[in-house]
Each structure stands twice: as structure tokens, then as C-alpha cells.
Amino acid sequence: xxxxxxxxDDAWRKSRLAARLLLLRESRPLRPREQTLAxxxxxxxxxxxxxxxxxxxxxxxxxxxxxxxxxLVGRGN
Amino acid sequence: xxxxxxxxxxxxxxxxPAGELLQKFLASLPKHRSFHxxxxxxxxxxxxxxxxxxSGDVDLFSDDDEDLSALVAAAKLDKLHGxxxxxxxxxxxxxxxxxxxxxxxTFQLGNVTLTLPHPLDNLLGKLNRLxxxxxxxxxxxxxxxxxxxxxxxxxxxxNAVDLFRPxxxxxxxxxxxxxxxxxxxxxxxSEIDIQRDIIEPARARRNQGYGETPPEYKxxxxx
Numbered sequence: 695x696x697x698x699x700x701x702x703d704d705a706w707r708k709s710r711l712a713a714r715l716l717l718l719r720e721s722r723p724l725r726p727r728e729q730t731l732a733x734x735x736x737x738x739x740x741x742x743x744x745x746x747x748x749x750x751x752x753x754x755x756x757x758x759x760x761x762x763x764x765x766l767v768g769r770g771n
Numbered sequence: 772x773x774x775x776x777x778x779x780x781x782x783x784x785x786x787x788p789a790g791e792l793l794q795k796f797l798a799s800l801p802k803h804r805s806f807h808x809x810x811x812x813x814x815x816x817x818x819x820x821x822x823x824x825x826s827g828d829v830d831l832f833s834d835d836d837e838d839l840s841a842l843v844a845a846a847k848l849d850k851l852h853g854x855x856x857x858x859x860x861x862x863x864x865x866x867x868x869x870x871x872x873x874x875x876x877t878f879q880l881g882n883v884t885l886t887l888p889h890p891l892d893n894l895l896g897k898l899n900r901l902x903x904x905x906x907x908x909x910x911x912x913x914x915x916x917x918x919x920x921x922x923x924x925x926x927x928x929x930n931a932v933d934l935f936r937p938x939x940x941x942x943x944x945x946x947x948x949x950x951x952x953x954x955x956x957x958x959x960x961s962e963i964d965i966q967r968d969i970i971e972p973a974r975a976r977r978n979q980g981y982g983e984t985p986p987e988y989k990x991x992x993x994x
Contacts, residue, residue, distance in 0.1 A: 712992055736993030746992075747985035767986040 708735055709745030713753055716746070716766060775891050775927075778918045779819065781876035783887070787822045788855055789814040789829050792848065796857055797883050799846035807834035809875075809886040811865045813908060815893050819876075821911045826904070828858040834886065836861060867896040868931040891919055895931060901950040909958050921959045925968055932973035935965065 701707070712735040715728060724732060735741050755762055784790055793810065800806055810818075813826035828850070833839050839859035843849045848857045865871075871892035878885045890912050897905035912918070919927065928934075928951065938945040948965045955963040963969075 712988065716988060716992060732992045736989045741989060743985035743988045744982070746988040747983070763986050767988065767991045 705740040705742070705745060706749075708738055709741045710749040710752065711735060712741050713746050713749035717750070717753065717755070720762065720765070775874045775889050775918075775923075778916045779890055781819055781887060781889075783818045783878065784822055785818075787817050788825070789817045792829055792855055792857065793818075793885075796843065796846050796848055797880055797885075799848075800842060800883065802882055804882065806883045807886070808832070808839075808883060809834055809862070809865070809888065811867075811888050812893055812896055813904075815887040816890055816908055816912065819887060820890050821915055824908055824911055828856050830858045830860060830864070832860050832862050832865065834862070834884075865896055866899055866934060867892045868927055869933075870927075870930060890916070891923075891927060894919070895927065895934070898934070898947055898950050898954065901946070901953060906954070906957055909954060913958060921955070921961070921963075925963070928969045929973040929976070932970060932977075935970060 712732070715724065715732045715735070718724065718728065719732075750759065750762070785794060789810075793814075808831055810829060810831045812830040813824060814829040814831075817824045817826065831839065838861075839857075840849070843857045843859045844851070846857075850856045850858065865888075867888070868891075871888045872886075874889040874892070875886050876889075878887070894909055894912060897908060934945075934947045936945065951965060951969070952963055955961055
């Protein structure tokens, strides 16, 4: 077990946090501390769109994903 | 979809020139250790499909990336000794489908494990050159087995799509696209569109494995 240095799953943990914030923002405006965290994650190189997408599925977005994407980023993905 | 099952028994005809030459080589190998050899290109076609398919040499390599030159020379079966000879190389020279190992036949002959790739994979390897004798190999295999059909070959070329990537240097351009078009005209008497029939379906299957392209979540997060 690796007990030294950075956690090897940091990228995934941070991307999952980013996904949670995006889901939260769907239901209510983010609070100042959450906004700060969101901005920090959005400029974190370890956080990627692909990992956030995986996290959204992991968190159970399921068939709502298309509508979520449309509302959030206004894209026809 | 499978395009190689049930049309190749893979039984070796040892009474062919390639069979006799291989037997000589195998008998000359040291007995105190094991060898893992693959014979590719024309020889497996002569050994298992059509004994009339002649070639000037037998191409082979060691699965362990061992240089076989010294062993071939010691057996006096290299090209310097003239006549029908062995041409030792490395696996990198066998440019074919990435699936070749899973449909090859393997034979245990004493301390030697001998692998013969499926005819389809030997034929795919010939597309790089496609000289008259290579075209003949396609033609004879097709005549004798009814395979590969145009659809089978198209599917297998999709699975081997990286063969169609541009060459590393201009001095030796990639001839797969041009030769595939020529093969279609000569053997199947029809035209093939490499981009539409091979590259695009292959890319679609490959991209499916990569998952959908995600939206700009990070940008949305920072807004």
C-alpha cells in the first residue's frame, strides 16, 4: 500500500466533488464557499471533463444526463 | 462477427518444399532448450492451403525476439548457401492484424513450438507489397477455400485499421491503401473506398469504446 505522497485517486476524488457541485447547482445557487471550491476545481489540471462525466454517472444521473447537459452547458451532447 | 472460423483446418503438409526445409532446420536446433518459432507469409499458405504456392524463402521469427540468424546459418539454410532458404526476421516484420495470434495454429514438435498464422493474416501481411505472386496467393486461397469474401476481408481490415496510417517517412510510403484498392479490383472485380469502407467504420467502433465526448463541465463549473 502506498502511504507516502499524494493520493493516487486524487484526480477521481476531485472530479467527483466537481460533479457533486454541478448537481448541487442544478437545484440551488452555490454558496460563496462552494463557489470558491468550484472555481478552484475548474482550474485544476487533474480534474477533467471525462472524469466529471464518469462521476455524474457514478452519482446516478442515469437517463437525466442529456437534459442535465443541455441545461448546464447548453450543448447538444 | 467472425470471419475466420471453419475454413482453415491448419494441417501441415510436410512433403512441401517449405515443410522439408523447416524439418531440416528443426532437426538442426540444439535439443537442450526450447524454441518458440513463427513461420509467416507464403510458407504457411504452401504448408496448409496450396502446396503449389511457391516462394523463394521461408520467413520466420522467434516469439522470444531471439535473432535466429546464427542458428539458420549454422544449419546452412540461409540465403548465403543458396537455393530455397530460410529468412530469419523479427515479429515486427509481420505487419498484419492485431488478432493474428488468437487464430493461429500452434504445433508442439519436440522442443519446438511452431506457430502458423491463419491464412487471412498471412494474406493481410502481403498487402504491403502485393506483387504478382502475392496477388496469386489471394487468388488461390480464395479459389480453394471461398475465403476471405469481400465482406470478411473488409471487416478484418477494419480491425487492422492502423495498417492504413501514414508511413513514418516519405521514402517508403504506406502502400496498404493503394494495394487494397488494387486487390479489390483484381480479385473481387469491384471498387473499395478505403475511407468509407474501412477507416470510418473502424473509427466508429474504436470511439465507442472511448465513451461519449463529454461537454465542457469544467468551464461550466468555473462560471
